[in-house]
Amino acid sequence: MPGRQAKAITPAMLRRMLAYVGGTDFTVRDRVIILLSVKAGLRACEIARLDWSMVLDARGQLSGFIEVRDEIAKKRGGRRIPMHSDLKCALVKLKGRRVAIGPVIRSARGGAMQPNSIVNWFVTLFKALEFGGCSSHSGRRTFITNAARNAHRTGCSLRDVQLLAGHKSIEVTQAYIDGHTNGQRRLVALS
Template sequence: MALGNQAKTLTDVQQRAVLAYLDTTMDAKRNRVMFLLSVDAGLRAKEIALLEWSMVTDSAGDLTDEIRLEDRSSKGRSGGVVFMSKRLQAALAIYAADQSLNGTVIKSQRRRWMSAQVVTNWFFKLYRSLGYEGCSSHSGRRTAITRWARSISTVGGSLRDVQSLARHSSLQMTQRYIEVSEDAMKRVVG
């Protein structure tokens, strides 16, 4: 992904605006989960489309606090454990209450699975309807990775931990996802 063509990241204000907008849509619970899988868990469109209930539930069928993403549902062999934020866990629990917990988590209004292209188109339409130019299905993932990179040192972690969270094979790829903050650079220099 070339630097000049990267999807824009979302500010906290924009994220709140998206969530408020989604609450007014048909399938609001599903839509909220889709958005949070992107912006909080950093999932790719393909991973959102292929996410199954068995990847977010334990053997008793109860929701867990992590996503056990299988290689077949991810890019290359980048499956693994993806930790869920509290707000994603809460949204998923609300959504799950109305669902039969088998098959894919995200389904169309006709209760069929969605392809990665349909998920990509959904994000494009969402951001276009809010006037967010330059945003795409990858904006949530870039936002998540940037947020992780900015806060990982406060919990004793490093950029290698962010690489693991992002499920990237190289640190260079992770670095390309991180949005530069001129304000942060000024503050760290003093």
């Protein structure tokens, strides 16, 4: 897919993705992988390297934030992302199934998944669901687009979206934001 952006995930597509993984041997883990991408905007490498210490507070309870540390982030672009309620519920379920030490996402053998394994996991999922144009970056693009569209409702700006994405420049963040044809029609109609 060189030169083209990953397709964003619609709410209907997300429902299908979550329903599909509901029938797997790793339902709880797979749900967390999807939500880390779509509801936190994490890259495949960040999902693979995310450690429980980055989502738990000092008492061992789930925090209200994900601490994406510099050592797992692209270009050392660490950041603090508020935890979406759906993701928090999924992490609570995952935490209840194992000792919450080490990698959040583990392979079938129990070790940490590699970033390429996360990329391939998404390839397999999107192929099974026949979601052409989607990749492991689709969830991240969806997160950034949704954040940008809703920024004005929360008193935020594109700078806040940039910080959540961990981008060094606002231009990179803007390139992720998907246009909205129906929204553009409404905007022109109001002008």
